[in-house]
Amino acid sequence: MGFFRQVLVVTSKDLRAELRTKEAINASLAFALVILVLFSFAFDPLEETTRAISGGLLWIVFAFAGALVFNRSFTRELPNDCLDALVAAPVSAPALFLGKSLANYVLVLAMELIALVVFGVFYNVHWTQFFWQLMLVVALGNWGMTVIGTVFSALTVNLRLREVMLPLLIYPMLLPALAAAMQLTGYLVTGTPISSQNIAWLQMLAGFDVIFTAVSLVLIEHVLVG
């Protein structure tokens, strides 16, 4: 079976299992919406400073809500020792990793798109003004979060305190990607498009994605087989 077919089999398995239980997506979405609404009470949406920091607020919500999805990614394999069967199957570790990453990506993206609409309503920002540029930032930022979240989910799956350890490990690693995504989102929702003035942030975000995807693909076999 080809590499990409293996990836799709793992992705479809994870998505099917998640859609049956809706454990991760419900928790993630509920968390994102509650935090966005609570923040909207804490900050006056008509003030300019609120708009200036809204990109940061949005990505903090994405990062925290995303961690709930990443936590479930490999934990889902623990009941009945399913992870053993996956590791024993003739599926390459990178294919397994990419399959799980793609499933996480879809779930987190769904949460982000719904949260974006709520964000637009409660924060009085023009998030549709540069819609496709914002989508590019969301897509790249989401992939960066997903890659790091998935690889650390594999790393912490056998730890007793994995729900605590995963966020502690991924947020420091995500700092460059989150900083770039926050800056770019801040520009876009306050009416400044991506241009030569701020494209370095986009390059940094794309570079982060490429580097950490490559590193994760190389290391995942060692992460899965102790």
Added chain:
Amino acid sequence: MSAVAVDGVWKFYGDYPALRDIRLEAPEGSCLALIGRNGAGKTTLLRTVAGFMRPGRGSIRILGKSPRETETRRSMGFIGHGIAVYDELSAIENLTLYGRLYGLPDPKKSAVEWLERTGLERVRNGLVREFSRGMRQRLAVARAFLHEPRVLLLDEPFTALDDRAIAVLQRLLREALAANKTIVLSTHQLREALELASHVALLARGQVAFHGPCTPEMVSDPGYVYARYGEG
């Protein structure tokens, strides 16, 4: 060529050596029963042989290749302590998934065939979380045999099985041996294991205390190996 060859394998948990210089061989078409008290290292050895963890020292070859090679994994079936099927998926979805992962030409057809062989065709669309324990175990057996592996690694396969599941598993294991497949199984149920075994290895404190052919004395008195070579 030995189907399974373990050569000087050590495995450490921190500083503690769970396996100490293990040397074992299972010829092709044989059934090696790994026996030993709790904590002797049977599960660690089987998991290391299956490639779930790397040995600290020594080497393992399955059909002449490393356990982590794709071709080796395609030839290997494993039943561990867990049933390794997904509660949220149905029986047919689980087996079709594994059929796809093992690259079977027609995963759904193989899945249906194995559901019939394990007496689960009636509940093929039922979610596994709704299955009884015996049904779950039979599905685990179907999952392990689905891709017709040449080497079967079974960690206490008879534990917690109902009589029907034991009968199904014993029949399948006999068929596998008749088809020149190799079985390595760890167990505390000596009678069931020794009826199948051609070779026996007794582990004690991470070491091989005895390794040799299964003799009529062992079959007639399952406690013989412990009394003769073990800790009594």
